[in-house]
Amino acid sequence: MTLGGPKKRHRATGPSGSGHLSTIAVIDSSLSDKSVAEVNQTRRRTPNTTGAAGSDSSLSDKSVAEVTQTRRRTPSTTGAAGSDSSLSDKSVAEVTQTRRRTPNTTGAAGSDSSLSDKSVAEVTQARRRIPNTTGAAGSNNIFFNDSSTADVILRLFVDTASSTESSSDSRSVDNSPSTSVYLHSDILRRSNYFSALLSDRWMGHSKLDDSDNLFRLNLSVPPTPGSFQSHLTVLELLYTNDFVNTIDSASAALDLLAVALELLFEDCIRSCITFLEAVPWTEEEEKRVLNLIPLMSEEESNELLARISPLREDLCEEMLEGLIHSAIHNYQNTAYVKAFVAKILKDFSSRESAKRVLEKAFNMSLKKVKESLEEYSSPDFRGDHNETEAIQRLNLHKAMTNGKHLLWLVERMIELRVADAAVKEWSEQAAFTADLQRAFRDDAWRNMPPGLPAFMLRCTCKLANAVAAGTILATRPVRRKLVEDWLPVLVACKDNVAATLPINKSLEETFLRIISTLPMSDAQELLQQCLSFSTRNVEDCPHLVTAFNTWFRRAAQPLNQDHGQMR
Template structure:
């Protein structure tokens, strides 16, 4: 922003013109909204001639509107004082530096430093307008005007632009411009804009994802579509560690709901009558089923993103849950209320056991792998014993989980696998051909049992042989 006297010879005279450009109607301030009796660019009443010039174009194309780089506009000092910049420039302190023509018009020059000459003209026109709502009618207009209003210290215009920008949606490109303008504003002027583009804390994105996950699995009737949408958000989310924290938290919360429901079912309050007790147990089973399905979906998302480490460990540290499930599956009530509950629970177990076997999640601690089989093998066995004959679709699930348990057992020390393999005899069926996975597991164990252990320190043995 440069205010100086007119008469600068650096701009060729043929490029100077009096500005009479007709702007779009939306940018033309209605005279009825102006409290001044003066008209914009009125030569007959003006007492200030403002020259706008642009020195940024070193090689102007004179054949294509080059006169836009230098214009003169007739203005009124009483109106210009709405801008603190012009108010100071036209004050007595600076009058001696301002050229005056024969008709006592002050001549002032202003170099374009933000946007185009038309943008400056728009702001100058707004000096003649009291109500900006008819003029500032789009974000593009507001963000083109705002930098110039700030430059000219035109506070009313600044407030009007900011108010409009705060209230309407932005495109992505407009948002980038708004963010670049925020540092130019006073703190109290940009609080609302900052709140819109800046998170309240560093975990805001994670909190939002947690809320979306919980809404998708708990509160929506079209859960399948909501889950699919949230799953896509999780896949596209850029920070894997944030996704891990989000899914871990929702997994633990959902697992807690499953556990509480089964605990309430397994330990009913006998102080109430039998009818009420049965009604409450039905409710607990329905709640366990609903949250079990949610838990399975969350586990699938964790595996998809490769962040199921915590889920594997937590699933192996459930002392009461496997016991409560066994008790529930031995009852008759669940079969008519939630017949799919065993399948949901065993699918959760199978999903987590498979990522351990595949190496996708390295459960490097022996006790994690051993406890996964040790705690959940009884649940599998009780489920097989108590699921009705009509639910033959569970056969493939049972076989998959049995094979997975046997593979995990093969990763354990022989003393541990010996103990677990005795528990796996329940995998045997009517004939040997029905359980090849069990045959393979026992053959592997006996083959290893017959082997002589390799030397503990081969290098030491070689050294000893050389010495002899």
């Protein structure tokens, strides 16, 4: 009977009851002296393949004996042909050659003190479950960290000393925490870094172990949390191309991008940048993006820079202008929007930019108020009376609305202490204040709500208070003009429009305080215009009494208390 494999042993029973082998399988267990000598000679020639671990991996005498004994026990597979079933010299050579090709997987490049055996096993096990989709080696049987087919051992070590030496110099990294992975040169060439390292020009710098034909490379890893895992993940992506499932957050994309840029892995770089461009970042992630930008090409960084780099220097001011305009004109619930924009202005880092934006908005609103009031003060009576009256009312409404916006801008400027230009501009409105006085004396105002007068007086009061308190350091001419131009408006408002406005007395007190800062001659002229501040009961206007008493006390000083005596 002929079998397709080794002959089975058949137990036969005889009269003695002892078992014996069937004669169908004729076993030649003899081994010639020449064959034994060849096996021993082969063992002596076998080099040590343990790598840096230094352990002797040669076949021991016991192993040789076991091989020989096994060959003696091996039944013939030739069946009834009766051919010699002894292990040929060629078979012995194949066993020895197979042992030479099998790399030592117990830490050939040094012990792993940063990645546990369990972690390496998990990575390898996960690798076996993920099919190869690259086709770089032309075979689906090539896997990440596969010691049986690898031709490169890559040692990842922690660069604790931040050495400037080449990462491929093993002498500088022998004592660093490390781990080793088994890789394939055909796959590694997807990385331009490894492609150059494995090229003919640099191959001499890589350590080739003649015992197992493996190239041994070293790669430094920054001593930061997760660096080992990020490097292992990028190396595995060389095999799997599974970017979609691997890059699942901005943080993960940044971790992998740093490694991909280091290894010049273009496919991974593009995938990370594409993901980062499409998702929001935290402030910390944005800082990491900025740190990686210099490592990218211009084409790669353009998409990310568009999000974080201004196209023009005045972009912030343009944005603030848009916010102020929207807060003033575009929303019905302006109070909420104005409150939010006020916070933005207060927290803005550049006070000079905020000042320029607010001054521009202030001048525009003031111009609109002045234009509306000029049109009201000089109406065109050539049309229908009713039409003219409607236009007059529209002009007043426009002036009042822009006056409301003007007040909000003044408050923001004072809050940021950038109202110097506004005070100066407000003190140079002789024509505007004259129009206001004429408008307030118009009989038509008596039938209208005092919106515009109230806003104008409140703006004046805010600015005057800032000057009197020293928040705004106005020059003496500015202080004089501020009182000189706006005091008549206050008087006209009290006499004709709204005598009982709460703002009136506050503004009176502020004007008197500013007058007290002026020279005696200026104060004398302006105080005479303040008599309208008096009330029926003298006790109800103590601020006016105090102002005149102060002036008379100063005026009564003896002339000899001058500069000459002080010297």
